Amino acid sequence: xxxxxTWLVAAAALLAAVSGAAAQAPAPSASLAAARxxxxxxxxxxxxxxxxxxxxxxxxxxxxQAIDLYRALCLVAVGNSTEASRVIEGMITNxxxxxxxxxxxxxxxxxxxTDARRRLLPAIVxxxxxxxxxxxxxxxxxxxxxxFAAVLAALNDPDVESVxxxxxxxxxxxxxxxxxxxxxxxxxxxxxxxxxxxxxxxxxEPVVGRTPRIYSSADxxxxxxxxxxQAVPAYPGRVQQSGVVMVEVVIDDxxxxxxxxxxxxxxxxxxxxxxxxAKTWHxxxxxxxxxxxKYRKRIQISLLPPPR
Numbered sequence: 001x002x003x004x005x006t007w008l009v010a011a012a013a014l015l016a017a018v019s020g021a022a023a024q025a026p027a028p029s030a031s032l033a034a035a036r037x038x039x040x041x042x043x044x045x046x047x048x049x050x051x052x053x054x055x056x057x058x059x060x061x062x063x064x065q066a067i068d069l070y071r072a073l074c075l076v077a078v079g080n081s082t083e084a085s086r087v088i089e090g091m092i093t094n095x096x097x098x099x100x101x102x103x104x105x106x107x108x109x110x111x112x113x114t115d116a117r118r119r120l121l122p123a124i125v126x127x128x129x130x131x132x133x134x135x136x137x138x139x140x141x142x143x144x145x146x147x148f149a150a151v152l153a154a155l156n157d158p159d160v161e162s163v164x165x166x167x168x169x170x171x172x173x174x175x176x177x178x179x180x181x182x183x184x185x186x187x188x189x190x191x192x193x194x195x196x197x198x199x200x201x202x203x204x205e206p207v208v209g210r211t212p213r214i215y216s217s218a219d220x221x222x223x224x225x226x227x228x229x230q231a232v233p234a235y236p237g238r239v240q241q242s243g244v245v246m247v248e249v250v251i252d253d254x255x256x257x258x259x260x261x262x263x264x265x266x267x268x269x270x271x272x273x274x275x276x277x278a279k280t281w282h283x284x285x286x287x288x289x290x291x292x293x294k295y296r297k298r299i300q301i302s303l304l305p306p307p308r
Contacts, residue, residue, distance in 0.1 A: 030054060032063070035070055039077075048074040065091055069100055076109060084109075088116045096124045096154050117159040122169065125154045129172055136179055141186040148180035214250055215286060216296045225251050225283035225295050232301055233273040239305045245270075247299045249278055253292035255285040274301065 030050045038047035051071045059067060068091050075084035091098055092113075100113065132147030155164040155173045163169050215222045245264035252258045260278035262271045286295035 032066060032070070035067075039070060039074060042077075044074045044077040048078070065095060065098055069104065072109060072112075073105065076106075076112075085112060085116065088112055089120060092116050092120050093124070096121060096128075096150070097157065114159055117157065118163075121154055121157060121160045122163055125151055125160075125164075125169065125172065128154065129176055132176070133179065136183060139186070141183045145180060145183035145187065148176045148183060151176045152180065212253075212294055214294045214296050215288065217298075219288075221288065222293065222295065223287045225255065225286045225297060227281075227283055228255070229280065229282040230299070231277060231280075232299075233270075233277045235303055236269055236273065239303045241305060243303045245274075245301045245303065247274055247278060247301060249281065249297050249299065251283050251285060251295045251297055253285050253294055255283045255292075257281050258294070 030053050032051075032054065035047045035050045035054070038044075038050065048071060051067050051074065054067050055064075055071075068087050072084045072087045072091075075081070075087065088109075096117075100110075102110065105113070128147055128151045132144050132151060135141075135147060136144035152173065154160070155169060155176070157164075160169075164173055217224065243265065245262060245267070247260060247262060249260045250258045257278050260275050262274060283297075285292040287293065
């Protein structure tokens with residue numbers, strides 16, 4: 001009797017220890033991977049509770065779709081088909097083109113997705129067309145092009161192919177195609193980058209002015225100019241007595257006469273003739289070490305009376 005009592009006390013203590021350890025075991029951290037593990041272990045209630053907790057974190061995009069997919073799987077597994085249908089409808093509303101991989105869902109859930117898409121896509125397409133047309137009307141062409149592209153993608157979905165090939169959706173498809181093309185053409189290309197400002201021109205270096213030297217016959221190392229054209233005009237009228245006049249010309253480094261002056265007894269009429277003619281004279285310029293230079297040349301004109 002005492003032995004039996006001792007055994008019962010020991011068994012009770014062991015059971016209490018096991019229960020306490022179980023109660024103190026940490027719950028698995030909430031994550032999509034952990035929820036998948038619970039689902040694979042047929043712990044549908046625990047997986048669903050964890051997935052609902054993840055949704056409270058306001059996840060969006062692909063993460064939201066993945067969480068909702070496993071919520072739908074858990075709901076179907078626990079027999080709540082009505083709530084599973086609501087979850088599937090929300091997934092299609094959030095992303096009309098979403099389609100779970102065939103290997104991820106059982107045939108029953110695949111059929112539920114197909115039925116929901118056939119019910120929802122026509123209305124989603126109409127709403128998308130209206131919103132895209134409104135964007136086009138206010139000239140928001142980038143938004144319009146994106147919206148019409150989504151409308152066309154939904155109309156090409158295999159689940160609504162039979163509907164999109166018949167009026168009114170076949171007409172809607174034609175209109176969406178036209179407005180999509182017009183939106184793309186209306187989107188202005190980005191403006192070209194402004195041309196680079198030209199680099200400021202360097203300030204010209206100050207040039208120290210220096211009058212070029214005028215050489216003459218006194219410079220023995222200079223080759224004098226060679227006459228090319230030097231026609232001296234005839235004296236107007238009759239020369240009464242012999243005389244000499246001098247013309248001094250400055251020939252530039254191109255061989256042209258830069259200036260001319262008369263020396264000798266003044267004779268205004270003849271001086272004008274000679275100075276006018278000097279402007280037309282031309283020479284091969286003088287050179288210094290092979291480089292053309294200015295040169296002062298004196299030309300003697302003899303005036304002789306006609307013979308008797």
